[in-house]
Amino acid sequence: MLATQLDLVKGQILDNDRRILADARKTEAGRKLMAIPGVGPLLASAIVACVPDPVIFGSGRSLSAWIGLTPKQNSSGGKERIGSITKAGNSYLRELLVVGAMAVVRCAQHSAAKYP
Numbered sequence: 001m002l003a004t005q006l007d008l009v010k011g012q013i014l015d016n017d018r019r020i021l022a023d024a025r026k027t028e029a030g031r032k033l034m035a036i037p038g039v040g041p042l043l044a045s046a047i048v049a050c051v052p053d054p055v056i057f058g059s060g061r062s063l064s065a066w067i068g069l070t071p072k073q074n075s076s077g078g079k080e081r082i083g084s085i086t087k088a089g090n091s092y093l094r095e096l097l098v099v100g101a102m103a104v105v106r107c108a109q110h111s112a113a114k115y116p
Helices: 002-026 028-034 041-050 060-067 091-114
Strands: 071-073 082-085
Touching (some): 028 041, 041 091
Antiparallel strands (some): 071 082
8 A cells, every 4th residue: 555655656746847847948048047057947947936037136146145145244344254145035946056056066076086
């Protein structure tokens, strides 16, 4: 009975993955985002769904600040002190972006170790 239930859940997960991939491929923005290393269909569809209009952001830094990926600044007296990321903004997008970035780093380390 548990094996049947597990097979049913696996089928539902695969069906949802196919739907997400199809939705991400529907839009031009989704296709462009998936061309970036570390950005898959889930992250691309999340960015397309959450970011209202990319034109309102003047640069990538302003988008990353909106998501909450820029470091905190505790500067005074001309001395710059940069802390950890602010964690303001969309935590789901931030989490997906960090996971994608870590996957790219792991892949780069693996290929560098393979071909010294």
